[in-house]
Amino acid sequence: MKSSGRLLAIASAAAGNGLRPAPMALLPPIPLYRRLFRAHRKHLPSEMRLLGDQYIKAEFRAHRNVDNPAHLIGFLTEWQLYAQKIEGDSWVGDKLDPEKVSKMSDQQIGQLYELMQAIRKKDEEGREE
Known part of the structure; x- marks a missing residue:
């Protein structure tokens, strides 16, 4: 940068x-x-x-x-x-601002989805222990 x-x-x-x-x-x-x-x-x-x-x-x-x-x-x-x-x-x-979400590219939406999956996975692992 x-x-x-x-x-x-x-x-x-x-x-x-x-x-x-x-x-x-x-x-x-x-x-x-x-x-x-x-x-x-x-x-x-x-x-x-x-x-x-x-x-x-x-x-x-x-x-x-x-x-x-x-x-x-x-x-x-x-x-x-x-x-x-x-x-x-x-x-x-x-919550995420819907206006910002609507301006995101497909790649950014994909990254957001991957982040959500990683958070859910960590949360499930924490519950099992």
């Missing part, structure tokens, strides 16, 4: 008009990556943490060489919102 101050400035300036709340500061990729692992370590049970850590690593590796500024800003914004939810414990029982 190629991050530059220019991209981050564009992200914060793009949403700034007098009618909307002030935009959150967008973290660069490496501090955000660290923040996500820290949030998992502090706020998730060990089984969820292992699964989540693997997912973070895979996603950040897959997006390492993204050059499209809009894609990069969207990626970082969504992960930052995720970190805020985990840190605030507001994720428990939360």
Whole structure:
């Protein structure tokens, strides 16, 4: 992921008009990556943490060489919102936004389904023990 101050400035300036709340500061990729692992370590049970850590690593590796500024800003914004939810414990029982699901590609829907299967498998293994 190629991050530059220019991209981050564009992200914060793009949403700034007098009618909307002030935009959150967008973290660069490496501090955000660290923040996500820290949030998992502090706020998730060990089984969820292992699964989540693997997912973070895979996603950040897959997006390492993204050059499209809009894609990069969207990626970082969504992960930052995720970190805020985990840190605030507001994720428990939360449902996916139908609007976001409708915008997902077939590949993303497939990844979401695989994640759901992995969570269910871990849950079943935990019940058997």
